[in-house]
Amino acid sequence: MVEDEPDIRELIVHHLAREGYRCRAVGSGAEALTEAHARAPALVVLDLMLPGIDGLEVCRRLRADPATAAVPIIMLTAKADEVDRVVGLEMGADDYVVKPFSPKELVARVRAVLRRARPAPPASDARPLEGGAVVLDPARHTVTVGGRPVPLTPKEFDLLHALLEAAGRVLSREHLLNRVWGYARADEIESRTVDVHVRRLRAKLGVEGERVGTVKGVGYRFEGE
Numbered sequence: 001m002v003e004d005e006p007d008i009r010e011l012i013v014h015h016l017a018r019e020g021y022r023c024r025a026v027g028s029g030a031e032a033l034t035e036a037h038a039r040a041p042a043l044v045v046l047d048l049m050l051p052g053i054d055g056l057e058v059c060r061r062l063r064a065d066p067a068t069a070a071v072p073i074i075m076l077t078a079k080a081d082e083v084d085r086v087v088g089l090e091m092g093a094d095d096y097v098v099k100p101f102s103p104k105e106l107v108a109r110v111r112a113v114l115r116r117a118r119p120a121p122p123a124s125d126a127r128p129l130e131g132g133a134v135v136l137d138p139a140r141h142t143v144t145v146g147g148r149p150v151p152l153t154p155k156e157f158d159l160l161h162a163l164l165e166a167a168g169r170v171l172s173r174e175h176l177l178n179r180v181w182g183y184a185r186a187d188e189i190e191s192r193t194v195d196v197h198v199r200r201l202r203a204k205l206g207v208e209g210e211r212v213g214t215v216k217g218v219g220y221r222f223e224g225e
Contacts, residue, residue, distance in 0.1 A: 001025040002032040002058065003047045003076065012045065015103040016110065029053030033061055036068050043114055045106070047076040048088065056088055063092040063153075072113045072154050076101070089196040094155045095181065112182045116154055129164035131224040134208050136164055145208050155180060156201050159194075163212065163222035172219040194220075 001016070003009040004027045013023045024041065026032050029050045036044065044062065048055035055075060062068040075088045075096040088096065095113055097106050126138040133146040136157075143150045143160065152160065158180045162171060173194045181193065198220055202209030211223045 001045045002027075002029070002050065002055070003045075004028060004050050011103060012106060015107050019107055019111070021110070027051075029055065029058040032058050036062060036071070037065070040068050040071060043072045043074065043110060045074050045076065045110065046093075049078070056091060059088060059091045059093055066151070069151055070153055074106075074109055074113060086192055086196065089193055090200070092153055092200065094153060113154070116158055116180070116182075129161070131164050131222050132208050132211050134160075134164070134205060134211070136160055145205055150204055152201070152204060155197055156204065159197055159201055160205075160222075163220060166221065168221055168224060170215045170219050170221045176219065 001009060001013055001023050003012065003025070006027070009025050009027065013025050016023050024035050026035055027050075030053050032044070032046070032050075033053070035041075046055045046058060050058070053061075059073055059075070062071060062073065072094045073092065075093045076099060077088070077096050078099050095109055097109055128135050128137045130136075135144045136142075138161065141157065143152055143157065159176065162176060162179050176194050180197075198212060198214075202212050205212070213221050213223050215221060
């Protein structure tokens with residue numbers, strides 16, 4: 001939990017601890033990076049406005065380090081900071097909560113992000129999904145392109161899983177927001193969340209990323225052939 005305002009930090013930690021989560025709380029970006037590198041957390045709740053190293057830079061550095069690249073990140077943003085929210089998503093944040101927020105809402109988001117970040121238990125029908133040179137193995141929670149491992153964040157993995165599972169069918173932004181992020185309704189910012197993650201996914205898949213096609217005004221599909 002990274003928040004420079006002690007009252008907010010203590011309130012959030014109190015509600016998370018009451019739900020059974022063990023929290024390490026710090027008040028600056030530098031402390032956050034030190035803690036994360038000492039022992040990788042299961043999830044980071046990260047305020048954008050921090051002294052010294054701000055939240056966007058913390059997010060960038062966590063994503064650049066292989067030890068923390070796949071750790072889910074929930075950003076806390078001010079309502080007016082639309083640009084910062086989009087930039088945060090570009091850098092790899094998995095979700096965001098707008099201030100002022102209900103502690104119950106944040107706890108619910110934490111629970112949902114952790115649930116989706118946890119690899120699904122192996123199942124007899126959890127067969128690898130393929131599209132071109134891309135292979136996604138739900139049982140092992142891995143993605144390879146031409147046999148080369150591709151590290152994805154939990155949201156990027158779930159997004160690719162949904163697209164491959166659709167087998168060429170077009171999935172609307174609203175459908176993806178509901179399945180991957182758990183949002184019941186879409187607004188302009190949340191729709192851009194999908195667009196940002198699609199751009200990041202394409203970049204990580206390299207040439208195979210061109211298979212993630214845009215259907216203008218509708219959504220996205222994975223073109224296997």
